[in-house]
Amino acid sequence: MSTWFEDLREGTVTELGSYIFTVESIKEFAAKFDPQPFHLDEEAARSSLFGALCASGWQTASVYTGMNIRSRLAREAAARARGEEIARWGPSPGFKDLKWPRPVFAGDEVTYRQSIAALTDFRNRPERGLLVTLGEGFNQNGELVFQVTGQILVPRRTPLPAA
Amino acid sequence: MSTWFEDLREGTVTELGSYIFTVESIKEFAAKFDPQPFHLDEEAARSSLFGALCASGWQTASVYTGMNIRSRLAREAAARARGEEIARWGPSPGFKDLKWPRPVFAGDEVTYRQSIAALTDFRNRPERGLLVTLGEGFNQNGELVFQVTGQILVPRRTPLPAA
Numbered sequence: 001m002s003t004w005f006e007d008l009r010e011g012t013v014t015e016l017g018s019y020i021f022t023v024e025s026i027k028e029f030a031a032k033f034d035p036q037p038f039h040l041d042e043e044a045a046r047s048s049l050f051g052a053l054c055a056s057g058w059q060t061a062s063v064y065t066g067m068n069i070r071s072r073l074a075r076e077a078a079a080r081a082r083g084e085e086i087a088r089w090g091p092s093p094g095f096k097d098l099k100w101p102r103p104v105f106a107g108d109e110v111t112y113r114q115s116i117a118a119l120t121d122f123r124n125r126p127e128r129g130l131l132v133t134l135g136e137g138f139n140q141n142g143e144l145v146f147q148v149t150g151q152i153l154v155p156r157r158t159p160l161p162a163a
Numbered sequence: 164m165s166t167w168f169e170d171l172r173e174g175t176v177t178e179l180g181s182y183i184f185t186v187e188s189i190k191e192f193a194a195k196f197d198p199q200p201f202h203l204d205e206e207a208a209r210s211s212l213f214g215a216l217c218a219s220g221w222q223t224a225s226v227y228t229g230m231n232i233r234s235r236l237a238r239e240a241a242a243r244a245r246g247e248e249i250a251r252w253g254p255s256p257g258f259k260d261l262k263w264p265r266p267v268f269a270g271d272e273v274t275y276r277q278s279i280a281a282l283t284d285f286r287n288r289p290e291r292g293l294l295v296t297l298g299e300g301f302n303q304n305g306e307l308v309f310q311v312t313g314q315i316l317v318p319r320r321t322p323l324p325a326a
Contacts, residue, residue, distance in 0.1 A: 066195060
């Protein structure tokens with residue numbers, strides 16, 4: 001796939017890969033960034049709202065980001081190998097609607113994917129278009145555990161005409 | 164401050180503390196979760212959109228989360244020391260409008276704060292209210308570099324009457 005705005009298609013789904021949330025990875029992330037008892041200690045987690053050790057929502061989001069970026073870098077490398085010029089994506093006007101509909105428990109395997117939700121003109125930046133993505137993570141039972149709407153500016157081969 | 168919904172007040176601002184984004188912390192986070200060249204390599208960053216090594220937005224968000232949680236745990240510990248019953252906060256219906264208006268460069272010191280943006284009834288959970296927070300981070304020049312709207316359910320001492 002090319003890295004330019006004109007070549008993106010609404011509805012395209014990219015499978016990003018899977019990640020197993022081990023007890024160790026959950027506790028390591030939580031100790032730094034989200035030291036709530038149910039992310040740090042099995043015993044405390046049992047008597048919490050969640051009932052068992054579960055991952056920080058910011059860990060499930062950060063793992064998604066890692067996979068998303070590695071997927072993009074791989075597409076760029078493939079395009080470069082074909083001799084194409086690479087469009088430099090960014091910056092991001094921000095993310096929206098970050099949700100964790102179900103907990104991610106220790107041992108859960110989360111499979112992530114990203115869809116192109118919308119492709120929008122960005123009138124004050126005619127040389128770029130706005131790519132809106134829907135990121136999702138599903139556990140091994142197919143249940144949605146993570147969702148986020150992303151936005152990033154992507155270079156156009158041909159700038160929009162002045163309005 | 165008590166940990167119950169009835170005792171929260173719109174507009175209350177909590178200072179969460181400051182964090183210096185070292186080169187090492189930026190590269191360590193990026194290598195795991197956001198391996199874009201401008202988060203990993205000074206040379207590559209110079210020719211990027213940002214012009215210098217800068218932190219992943221998910222690192223600035225994760226550092227905010229760590230400070231936010233530690234601040235809440237300290238309030239809980241203080242309430243416990245006064246012999247009060249502790250309200251168990253959660254879960255979160257999700258975050259909104261995650262934005263990074265300016266890059267956080269290596270060496271920047273970001274000072275975080277959180278304000279109570281709204282306190283709302285949550286009719287399908289009468290025993291809890293919805294706390295809406297605005298989280299912000301400012302660099303050493305007072306410029307906004309991070310912003311997020313958080314939501315979390317907080318127990319009421321007295322459940323709402325049935326509608």
